[in-house]
Amino acid sequence: NSSMSGQRRWTRTFYRPLSVRVALTGLEIWSDQDKIRVDKSPSDTLNRFLEWRTRELLPRLRHDNAQLIMGESFDGTTVGMASQSSMCSKDRSGGVNVDHLVSVLGVASTIAHELGHNLGMNHDTADRRCQCQNEPRLGGCIMEPSTGFMPGQLFSSCSARDLSLSLLHGGGMCLFNVPQPEKLLGGPRCGNLYVEKGEECDCGLLDECNDPCCNATTCKLVPGAQCSSDGICCDNCKLRTGGWMCRQPLGECDLPEHCTGASPYCPPNVFLQNGEPCEEGASYCYSGVCASFNTQCQMLWGPNSTRAPSVCFSSVNKQGNKYGNCGQMPNGTYIPCPSKDVHCGRLQCQGGNDRPLLGTSAEILTTKVKFNYSDFVCRGTYFHLGDDVSDPAMVAQGTACGLGKACWNQRCQDVSLFGVDDCQSKCNGHGVCNSNKNCHCDVGWAPPDCRSTGHGGSRAYLNSHRTLDKTGEILQIRLILAPRDKLLQHKYWRLRREGLGDTVAPSNDTPGQAPTPLEGYLQPPTYLPETRPSVAHKDLSHGTTQGGRQPRQEDQVSDSTHSSDAPLLGTAWKSTSKPVTQPVTSKSVTQY
Numbered sequence: 001n002s003s004m005s006g007q008r009r010w011t012r013t014f015y016r017p018l019s020v021r022v023a024l025t026g027l028e029i030w031s032d033q034d035k036i037r038v039d040k041s042p043s044d045t046l047n048r049f050l051e052w053r054t055r056e057l058l059p060r061l062r063h064d065n066a067q068l069i070m071g072e073s074f075d076g077t078t079v080g081m082a083s084q085s086s087m088c089s090k091d092r093s094g095g096v097n098v099d100h101l102v103s104v105l106g107v108a109s110t111i112a113h114e115l116g117h118n119l120g121m122n123h124d125t126a127d128r129r130c131q132c133q134n135e136p137r138l139g140g141c142i143m144e145p146s147t148g149f150m151p152g153q154l155f156s157s158c159s160a161r162d163l164s165l166s167l168l169h170g171g172g173m174c175l176f177n178v179p180q181p182e183k184l185l186g187g188p189r190c191g192n193l194y195v196e197k198g199e200e201c202d203c204g205l206l207d208e209c210n211d212p213c214c215n216a217t218t219c220k221l222v223p224g225a226q227c228s229s230d231g232i233c234c235d236n237c238k239l240r241t242g243g244w245m246c247r248q249p250l251g252e253c254d255l256p257e258h259c260t261g262a263s264p265y266c267p268p269n270v271f272l273q274n275g276e277p278c279e280e281g282a283s284y285c286y287s288g289v290c291a292s293f294n295t296q297c298q299m300l301w302g303p304n305s306t307r308a309p310s311v312c313f314s315s316v317n318k319q320g321n322k323y324g325n326c327g328q329m330p331n332g333t334y335i336p337c338p339s340k341d342v343h344c345g346r347l348q349c350q351g352g353n354d355r356p357l358l359g360t361s362a363e364i365l366t367t368k369v370k371f372n373y374s375d376f377v378c379r380g381t382y383f384h385l386g387d388d389v390s391d392p393a394m395v396a397q398g399t400a401c402g403l404g405k406a407c408w409n410q411r412c413q414d415v416s417l418f419g420v421d422d423c424q425s426k427c428n429g430h431g432v433c434n435s436n437k438n439c440h441c442d443v444g445w446a447p448p449d450c451r452s453t454g455h456g457g458s459r460a461y462l463n464s465h466r467t468l469d470k471t472g473e474i475l476q477i478r479l480i481l482a483p484r485d486k487l488l489q490h491k492y493w494r495l496r497r498e499g500l501g502d503t504v505a506p507s508n509d510t511p512g513q514a515p516t517p518l519e520g521y522l523q524p525p526t527y528l529p530e531t532r533p534s535v536a537h538k539d540l541s542h543g544t545t546q547g548g549r550q551p552r553q554e555d556q557v558s559d560s561t562h563s564s565d566a567p568l569l570g571t572a573w574k575s576t577s578k579p580v581t582q583p584v585t586s587k588s589v590t591q592y
Contacts (some may be wrong), residue, residue, distance in 0.1 A: 010108030040075035088174035109151030120166025130158035170289035176269035201228035231264025253285035275418030286398025297349035305352025312378030317345030344407035
């Protein structure tokens with residue numbers, strides 16, 4: 001209907017300045033019965049939905065993200081919960097949401113905010129000093145932690161930076177492929193930015209097209225043009241020469257892609273196969289990223305952080321508590337790490353910033369260990385993320401934990417489980433095996449076996465497949481509606497702001513007052529902070545502050561709690577120390 005079309009267009013418009021295109025590939029309405037048990041617990045509902053997505057939805061339809069939009073309410077004030085920075089995760093990319101809006105623009109802004117968190121964006125809090133090109137009275141920016149009656153319509157400088165960092169660290173490896181146009185919801189039409197049957201190009205609607213090679217009215221190339229500038233392998237309306245690098249590798253576990261000379265589009269994004277050695281043999285590639293301890297510590301604590309000595313991992317991760325463990329049982333009980341798995345539990349680091357770079361409510365565990373007449377100080381973190389949710393303080397999949405061994409599901413296992421192919425003979429010494437187990441040939445050699453001369457690349461180069469360059473990403477989203485009774489008559493789909501307590505405040509309007517701006521946007525929402533790759537939820541807050549904007553719950557704590565040792569985000573924190581039974585070890589916990 002027109003509302004759904006408007007929401008799609010607004011969401012697409014919000015993301016276009018970031019070179020991200022949102023493609024709706026499916027809409028499923030649970031009109032007869034719910035496919036999962038939906039109850040008052042947002043975390044339980046989220047986990048059940050994500051399990052259903054992995055088990056039932058992904059085999060039916062390829063997509064990057066799924067959102068459950070429901071007419072049921074959660075306990076208390078929570079109106080939504082979603083995974084953060086998990087867009088390309090098979091088991092965590094999605095969220096559950098309670099629909100409270102009927103405004104097309106308001107819902108579109110909500111969707112943009114929630115997807116922003118999925119893509120790795122944090123809130124635009126005051127301490128980040130974000131630049132927003134939209135006035136507060138006009139809604140401010142999309143990722144602000146609170147908003148008035150007007151929804152945000154632009155992304156800030158912080159959002160652009162967060163997205164860039166997320167992509168740089170492999171958070172968008174699944175977003176470079178363009179969905180088949182016939183699979184898109186809404187049917188083919190000129191102006192939807194997808195080249196469909198009968199079209200030579202599509203640069204969007206007339207008022208948004210800036211491609212000199214494409215006629216926005218007819219979706220045909222202008223006279224003399226070989227291609228449209230939508231493709232990175234098209235330069236001044238002419239095809240680039242084969243072999244020109246159209247996508248640079250994002251690290252040693254990623255692979256470059258080159259133009260074929262026959263297509264305006266960069267070939268599909270691929271990377272080294274999982275289990276390939278990286279960092280001079282000190283670790284292994286996983287999902288296009290070198291999963292080294294140092295890199296993970298630097299993402300958490302800053303560029304001067306390094307992994308802690310093994311004695312730190314052993315001392316902390318054998319405890320089997322929230323500060324040190326190798327995962328959780330289904331009932332939430334923490335699993336102590338056996339000696340062989342201690343390096344696959346919670347991450348232990350040294351040095352770096354006083355506070356984590358990732359802003360959320362968290363606890364810093366500082367452990368002092370005496371070993372072999374030496375003193376070691378190691379730090380770990382516990383993020384308040386909800387039950388059964390992985391977080392950035394756990395050692396990443398693929399991290400080396402011993403000679404020929406890598407972490408997998410918090411266990412130190414033989415790297416052979418990745419099924420690494422020996423490509424020296426398969427690729428005739430002129431290529432490596434990529435994530436599709438095909439030869440990725442060096443420049444000068446041709447796929448599929450790198451035996452003859454060519455422009456490099458892999459078997460995918462032989463197919464006419466449209467993809468994006470590294471500055472453009474496609475997000476394929478699947479929406480699931482679980483309406484309740486009459487809600488379906490006036491509510492549509494909803495993705496709402498993420499954070500540990502994303503909120504919508506009850507309306508302060510009194511009887512007889514005129515309706516507030518954007519009728520249907522019933523009350524000003526406010527949102528609390530979150531971190532990756534965890535859950536985000538919002539709740540209903542009470543009370544307003546200056547300008548009718550709602551505070552984050554942490555912001556209601558007195559400013560006197562701040563100090564130079566306080567965490568990056570959040571104002572309530574405290575430091576406590578307690579002795580432990582082992583005489584060589586002492587620990588202190590800083591909360592915020």
